[in-house]
Amino acid sequence: MLYYRAPARQFSVTGWKPYLLLGLTLSVIYALVLSAGLALYRDHLKEDVAQRQQDAEVVLLQRQKTEDLVALVSRYTPLLEGSAKYSNLLMFLSEQLPAGTELRRSQLNENVAVIQGIAPSATEVLAQLGKSPLITEARFDRPVQAERDAESFTISFIFNSLEVKDAGN
Amino acid sequence: MQEIKPWHKLSLLVIAIMVLLKFVLLPWQQWLLNNAEQIAYYKGLQSKLQNTQLRADTLKQQNEVIVADYQQLMTKLLPASSDNNIDVLRYVESKAKQYHLKINNRAVGDLQQAPLPALPITITLQGHPEMILAYLQDVETGTPKVVISNMSIIKPGLSVQFVNMRLDAIVLLAPAEGETAI
16 A cells, blocks of 8 residues: 655654754854844943043033133233223324413323313314314313413313224234 | 643743743843944934044134233233232332332222222322323333223423323232132
8 A cells, every 4th residue: 555655744853953953053143243242332332432521521621711711811801902091192182282282181081081271272272183083072171261372271072092002003 | 641742842832932032032132222222322422522522622722822811911910919019009119210200199909809800009190291101101001000090180380390190090910829720
């Protein structure tokens, strides 16, 4: 009596185990390599970030110090810039006032100047001052008075000393 | 003893697979996901901190400039000390002597800290107008830095050749040590 003896079944029972084992082994090796690689990469990143954070903290600290220094210097700068406005005013007046003018009193507070004196013509003094671009709002503070052969005047004006410095440069 | 039948083997295999899934594969997958999240987090931080070195270099250059400015500034200021009153008086007296001016009055006020450390000073001088001008120029542009807040020049009489000048000023002092940690 003939019957079909299935060789495939015998092959499947005895032949798939090595492949399964091989597959499992390769899977485990893949998983281990992947896991180790991932863990190493993560640790490397972590160290790198920690190092960069440390550097960044140093940079921030340095930036803070620089900003403090900038603030300190900038507090002094305005006072240093308006350096010679009082002597500039005197120089300016000695050059600009018409001949024969004699100053009896000059005062400068911030940018507001007041001068008192006598001149052959007080109007000429005011006109001369008014011509200068360094002076604004020049006017007589008190009425002009005749005094011997001259006129006594009190003039106030705003003196832009910064422009004197620029003009000098 | 009961014989192990094929379906028993199948059941054991299913159980083994489920145990493997539950206690090995799923935790491993979770571990992988956690790692991937951490890596993404660190990579994000890394890219944020990417320009740190560049910023440090830029900052170093800026710092060098501002330190130079600061050192330049310090040369114009009187170092803060307990003898500042005497230093200031000596300074204005020596300058007055240099320009042949007579000091009629001088007073140094109390040390002020705000907005900047400074010593207020009031001084009244008498002398030739040209010498007064030279003195004023020297004091305004010299060292230590004197910032004049008010100036008044009066000629006491028509025939006299001298003038009186009153100055209200502050002498700037260097900031306290703790304020400038370069």
